[in-house]
Amino acid sequence: MSEIFHKIAIVGVGLIGGSLALALRQQGVASTLVGIENSAKSAQWALDNGMVDEIVEQVPDDATLVALCVPSDLVSAWVIKLAKHQAAVFDVGSVKGPIVSAVASQIDLPENFVPCHPISGSEKSGPEAARSELFADCMVVLTPTENTSAQALEKVLNCWHYLGAQTSQLTPEDHDSALAITSHLPHLLAFAFMQQVEEKHIPLTGGGFRDFTRIAGANPELWWRIFQLNKDEVLTALDTFTADLQGLAQSIRAVDSESGIAQISDAANKRKTSEVE
Amino acid sequence: MSEIFHKIAIVGVGLIGGSLALALRQQGVASTLVGIENSAKSAQWALDNGMVDEIVEQVPDDATLVALCVPSDLVSAWVIKLAKHQAAVFDVGSVKGPIVSAVASQIDLPENFVPCHPISGSEKSGPEAARSELFADCMVVLTPTENTSAQALEKVLNCWHYLGAQTSQLTPEDHDSALAITSHLPHLLAFAFMQQVEEKHIPLTGGGFRDFTRIAGANPELWWRIFQLNKDEVLTALDTFTADLQGLAQSIRAVDSESGIAQISDAANKRKTSEVE
Numbered sequence: 300m301s302e303i304f305h306k307i308a309i310v311g312v313g314l315i316g317g318s319l320a321l322a323l324r325q326q327g328v329a330s331t332l333v334g335i336e337n338s339a340k341s342a343q344w345a346l347d348n349g350m351v352d353e354i355v356e357q358v359p360d361d362a363t364l365v366a367l368c369v370p371s372d373l374v375s376a377w378v379i380k381l382a383k384h385q386a387a388v389f390d391v392g393s394v395k396g397p398i399v400s401a402v403a404s405q406i407d408l409p410e411n412f413v414p415c416h417p418i419s420g421s422e423k424s425g426p427e428a429a430r431s432e433l434f435a436d437c438m439v440v441l442t443p444t445e446n447t448s449a450q451a452l453e454k455v456l457n458c459w460h461y462l463g464a465q466t467s468q469l470t471p472e473d474h475d476s477a478l479a480i481t482s483h484l485p486h487l488l489a490f491a492f493m494q495q496v497e498e499k500h501i502p503l504t505g506g507g508f509r510d511f512t513r514i515a516g517a518n519p520e521l522w523w524r525i526f527q528l529n530k531d532e533v534l535t536a537l538d539t540f541t542a543d544l545q546g547l548a549q550s551i552r553a554v555d556s557e558s559g560i561a562q563i564s565d566a567a568n569k570r571k572t573s574e575v576e
Numbered sequence: 577m578s579e580i581f582h583k584i585a586i587v588g589v590g591l592i593g594g595s596l597a598l599a600l601r602q603q604g605v606a607s608t609l610v611g612i613e614n615s616a617k618s619a620q621w622a623l624d625n626g627m628v629d630e631i632v633e634q635v636p637d638d639a640t641l642v643a644l645c646v647p648s649d650l651v652s653a654w655v656i657k658l659a660k661h662q663a664a665v666f667d668v669g670s671v672k673g674p675i676v677s678a679v680a681s682q683i684d685l686p687e688n689f690v691p692c693h694p695i696s697g698s699e700k701s702g703p704e705a706a707r708s709e710l711f712a713d714c715m716v717v718l719t720p721t722e723n724t725s726a727q728a729l730e731k732v733l734n735c736w737h738y739l740g741a742q743t744s745q746l747t748p749e750d751h752d753s754a755l756a757i758t759s760h761l762p763h764l765l766a767f768a769f770m771q772q773v774e775e776k777h778i779p780l781t782g783g784g785f786r787d788f789t790r791i792a793g794a795n796p797e798l799w800w801r802i803f804q805l806n807k808d809e810v811l812t813a814l815d816t817f818t819a820d821l822q823g824l825a826q827s828i829r830a831v832d833s834e835s836g837i838a839q840i841s842d843a844a845n846k847r848k849t850s851e852v853e
Contacts, residue, residue, distance in 0.1 A: 491821035493843035516847040544768035566770035
């Protein structure tokens with residue numbers, strides 16, 4: 300390790316912030332961990348479970364790293380507030396372009412800001428669901444801006460690597476269009492699918508249903524925000540999906556086995572060779 | 577146990593037939609297990625791994641139970657062939673109405689035929705993927721016909737209960753319309769979804785993607801058959817899904833938070849209270 304952080308501040312001690320705190324603690328990455336948390340219940344949980352040493356009102360002046368684990372639409376205000384702080388500042392939002400734009404519309408993009416998205420999570424929320432291993436082997440996409448300093452970038456890369464995560468760097472636009480496909484659209488489809496499921500169906504479900512619908516149990520307000528923030532990319536991915544789905548439905552309707560099996564085989568081959576297990 | 581079967585014949589020793597053989601063996605349900613299997617490779621695997629005592633050409637006269645673990649479109653020919661056999665005969669097909677109709681179009685429905693569907697499986701196939709615990713706690717739907725004898729029904733119920741499965745009885749029509757929603761439509765959506773996924777997206781996936789797409793790795797020919805056999809019900813479920821999806825997309829497009837969050841919350845509540853974990 301090239302550096303152990305002196306003091307890390309975690310803003311928002313929910314599922315992600317809490318997991319980050321547990322992981323940083325477990326890996327001995329920070330001498331001191333402080334939390335900022337509006338919810339008295341979450342704050343108490345974080346203290347009682349040793350996630351943070353202290354709950355504070357403001358990011359301390361001597362913090363060297365700040366993790367913004369608040370909902371995406373609250374990130375830009377924190378980035379702006381911390382623009383002159385010595386600490387490197389990163390967020391964990393699922394959509395990157397709108398966050399960077401929201402900051403850039405108010406101030407020059409700060410040197411200390413490193414937008415991040417750890418592609419990990421859970422359909423659960425709150426610090427009670429936090430797990431120290433949430434980021435082990437997880438891919439974290441960083442979308443540094445043209446103003447992000449090499450020093451801030453290195454600090455944040457080090458932090459993720461200490462936790463066992465892999466990192467990758469993309470532009471915010473490439474990140475948002477890829478995630479619309481790999482994460483946002485699946486959630487949209489699972490939410491739409493669950494609407495016709497009735498209680499009488501539940502005993503007639505197996506492992507396929509359980510896995511396919513797991514993400515439909517996610518936090519509705521959080522996902523509504525993500526759909527809104529990444530609206531254009533999500534609707535574009537949805538258009539492509541709709542065309543593919545109609546093609547497959549048409550093959551079924553017309554008993555066009557050659558075309559139908561070709562489409563299904565293409566999907567099955569992609570899934571089997573994708574090495575996501 | 578009210579009865580241990582003397583000799584059970586398993587027609588088709590693939591994932592389901594092989595798992596059934598392993599489970600019957602493990603629970604000591606049959607004195608002798610014989611297999612009928614066209615694929616020389618699968619037959620050898622079943623023998624080498626002690627799944628069956630013998631591979632035979634025909635169902636022996638002294639068999640007391642026959643499990644037809646062949647693709648759905650091959651079931652009716654076996655049921656017709658075994659109509660006068662002393663054994664109770666059950667299949668494991670994912671679609672029930674067309675199988676019953678195919679038999680009824682040729683002969684009076686046999687007294688010894690008990691249509692079954694164990695709602696369990698895997699995206700994998702072949703006896704190599706067989707697991708003795710595949711049916712433990714699994715729901716098996718039986719759709720006895722008006723001619724099914726009480727004796728045959730009891731034998732088959734006993735067999736499933738010995739393996740730790742739960743059972744439920746439905747009409748073939750109710751089974752097929754429910755399974756179109758709980759199993760066939762999710763597969764259709766997962767197959768359609770995978771088509772726009774590219775190699776560059778794979779590193780940007782997490783647990784949500786992995787679980788949502790797992791069923792897209794299933795056997796294409798097998799699933800094409802299921803879509804064809806249950807075409808009307810699958811297309812009906814798809815129409816309902818399409819309407820729900822368009823409703824949600826319209827809320828996103830129009831930034832109608834009230835309606836959008838209501839739809840997502842409905843889905844999330846259904847998933848969270850469904851106790852499928």
